[in-house]
Amino acid sequence: MRPVPPLVLASRSPRRRELLRRVGLTFRTASVSVDENLRPRESGRAAARRLARAKALAAAARWPGCDVLAADTLVLVDGSVLGKPAGREEARRMLRALSGRWHRVVTGVTLLTAEGHLHEGLACSRVRFARLTRAEIDGYTATAEPYDKAGAYAIQGAAAWFVAEVRGSVSNVIGLPLEVVRDLFRSARRPPPPFRSTSRR
Secondary structure, three states, X not given: OOOOOOEEEOOOOHHHHHHHHHOOOOOEEOOOOOXXXXXXXXXXXXXXXXXXXXXXXXHHHHOOOOXXXXXXXXXXXXXXXXXXXXXXXXXXXXXXXXXXXXXXXXXXXXXXXXXXXEEEEEEEEEEEEOOXXXXXXXXXXXOOHHHXXXXXXXXXXXXXXXXXXXXXXXXHHHXXXXXXXXXXXXHOOOOOOOOOOOOOO
C-alpha cells in the first residue's frame, strides 16, 4: 500500500485550522496569494470555486509531493458578493445589509492530490440575522473580529449574538465545510482521520 502524501492546508485561517484539527487531521499550513477580485458577471458560486482552485494550484507549486486542500468563502446578499471588509465603515455597511435578513454563505473547496488530480466541491448555507441595533454594529466593528471574515462576521465568535437561524452546514459558515472535505477525501481515496477525541465531557 502506497504511503499517504502529507497534507497542506493552503490557508492561514485559524478557523479552518481548528476545524481540521477537531477531526484529527495532521497537516501543515501554507500562505498563498491570489487575485481575489471577482470577474465581470461572475457568480458567487463560480468565484468561490475558481478561487479555491487557484489557491490549491499556487500552494501545490510550492509543495510538490503533497496533497493540498484549499477553500474560499463568500457571503451573498441581494445578488451582491460580500468579501472581507476593507475598513470599519465597510464592515458597518455589510452588517446593516445583513441585519434582520437571510443571506447565503458559499465555500468552494479544492483537494489537489500529490498525483495532480483535482477534486472539487461547493457548500451553500443560509443564515438569518436578527435585526441589529446601531450599538451592536458599532460595538462589534470596534473589535478586530470582523476584518478578516467574509461578510464582516464570525459565527463562531462574538457574532453568534447576531444569528437567529442557520440552514445547512455550520462548518461552512465558519469557513470550511467538513462534509465537503470528507467527500473529497473519499473521492481521492484518502483514509479518514484518526478521530482523536477532543471532548472533555
